[in-house]
Amino acid sequence: MSEGAASERSTEIEDLARDLVRIPTENPPGNEGAAAEFVYDWFREAGIDATLLKEPDPDRPQVGARVGEDGPTVVLNGHLDVVPAGDPDAWSADPYAGVVEDGRLYGRGSADMKTGVAIAMLVARDLAPEIRSGELSGSVVVHAAMGEETADPGTRTLLERGFDGDYGIVLEPTDFRVATSTKGLSVYRVAVEGVATHASQPDAGRNAIDEARPLLDAIDEYDAELREREGSLCGGAFATVTEIEAGTGSNLAVIPDRAELVLDRRVLPGEDPDAVDAEVEALLERVREEHGLKASWTRIQTYASSSIPVDHPLATILRDRSVEVVGAGGDVGAGGEVGDPWGIEAATDARNFVNDAGVPAVTWGPGDLDQAHTVDESIDLGDAGIARNVLEGVVREFLE
Known part of the structure; x- marks a missing residue:
């Protein structure tokens, strides 16, 4: 990849993640609507079929998007809602300003998990030409779900309404560790x-x-x-x-x-x-x-908790790809051993894939889970770029 192309990709993910952070979507009360409309419009402008789904709550829409019709399907899942930012004076900057400083994006939802949503959107768009031409024989689905922070059935509803697949990747911040089980x-x-x-x-x-x-x-x-x-x-x-x-x-x-x-x-x-x-x-x-x-x-x-075998092909391929890039011991971020089987201590929407839809799913993404729900929440945009490359490679491997 040329230096110019790499710079463009870096700018692209920074801009998209920052745009999402700048849309307040605090839950409670649950005001994902403006962000859902942003994601829907972005997909439509990119020529990708998307649905602004007004279920399970007509006042809190969410988005399902699909590229491709047949073959193996990988679902990239993210949620739009964030926990309340609390006292803005406790933050170093406005929690919804989307400040970028020293290569980090600051703001509520930067780590948990609007950068993950941005990565999913970009990967789907970038693979779309190859899927449509038949070079890749499968499909990609993207979820921009409502209500994850309060156990609302956003992801479950998207799966029930046809935005499902053969594999699921929930893009929560895990420092590139692959969680095959969730608490x-x-x-x-x-x-x-x-x-x-x-x-x-x-x-x-x-x-x-x-x-x-x-x-x-x-x-x-x-x-x-x-x-x-x-x-x-x-x-x-x-x-x-x-x-x-x-x-x-x-x-x-x-x-x-x-x-x-x-x-x-x-x-x-x-x-x-x-x-x-x-x-x-x-x-x-x-x-x-x-x-x-x-x-x-x-x-x-x-x-609900959830679990799939630690040696499931989805987990193995994603783990191996992550190790190739960041090292088995986790050279990027403050997490544990990237190369080891692992389960995430937090609850994630992987449970809806595994328990409700019978779809094997893992939780994986850039950023540190310790940043979630904190004052001055932030994510390293360099890690986001790495995650985008890894994810694109993994999805491509399942669709070839």
């Missing part, structure tokens, strides 16, 4: 009951905050027990309280009669969500019996 999670809202009274007479009631103390201790014990269990490629299971609320919306002098907490339980491949429900119920029942606790729970969010 899941079950999120619970636990309500603890007390008896309200005036704060000047606390003994006349039962403070729901105090009632929750033995439950918090029990959750700590549960977490410790989970950490002793045999792990997986994704690491171990955890149980963590991520939110607690009591006494809000009332007079400051009222002893609260209700406390609610959110329990995040990380689920390993092979664990049954119903069995996890049973563990949570057993935990609460023990605290009820030992401390007279009045409490109930509801599962409010679920991401």
Whole structure:
């Protein structure tokens, strides 16, 4: 590749990723619409068939695009939504300005995962002439999905509506490691009951905050027990309280009669969500019996875990291509061993491919997962260029 062509490719990915970052798509509330329309228009201008799909939520469209009709099909998956940026003053620059400095793109979604979406778009466009001419005997599908950050069925709906294939690559930031398994999670809202009274007479009631103390201790014990269990490629299971609320919306002098907490339980491949429900119920029942606790729970969010064999051809080819470029030990990024089998600790939409559509899928991409959801989130654009080349080569190998 000539120096000029390489420079053009570098500029191209920088511009496209930055354009996507500059479109706020925070979820919640879930405002992917403007970004979906941008992606749809980009595909149409590139002469690629695309659909602006208004399912599963008509107010939150997503995009499915396809190049080719027959042969093996590789699906390149990315999501448009990002977690809220929080206080913009905590950032070094506007989180939606798309600032590029010292070869890094900064902004919410730069790593997680709008650069991955940009790479998928460019790879599909670049392979389109060879697919149409018959030089490559297969198809490429691109997802620009809604709702991944809150377990909405964006990717699942795209797969159900015909934007499926034989292989799936979910372009989350993994530092070029190939994840053949993903950890899941079950999120619970636990309500603890007390008896309200005036704060000047606390003994006349039962403070729901105090009632929750033995439950918090029990959750700590549960977490410790989970950490002793045999792990997986994704690491171990955890149980963590991520939110607690009591006494809000009332007079400051009222002893609260209700406390609610959110329990995040990380689920390993092979664990049954119903069995996890049973563990949570057993935990609460023990605290009820030992401390007279009045409490109930509801599962409010679920991401299933997923897994395919570590030696599946998709994983092997992508792993080998990555090692050729960045080295077996991970010379690019701060991750682990690129050449080793691996599972990602986070939940990804690979589960929708594997569990819902029966399509083997891996999670792989440039960037550091530690950048996701952080202040001053960023990605090395040099890594993005490497990922584009690797991905194009892998897709080409499956379509030849």
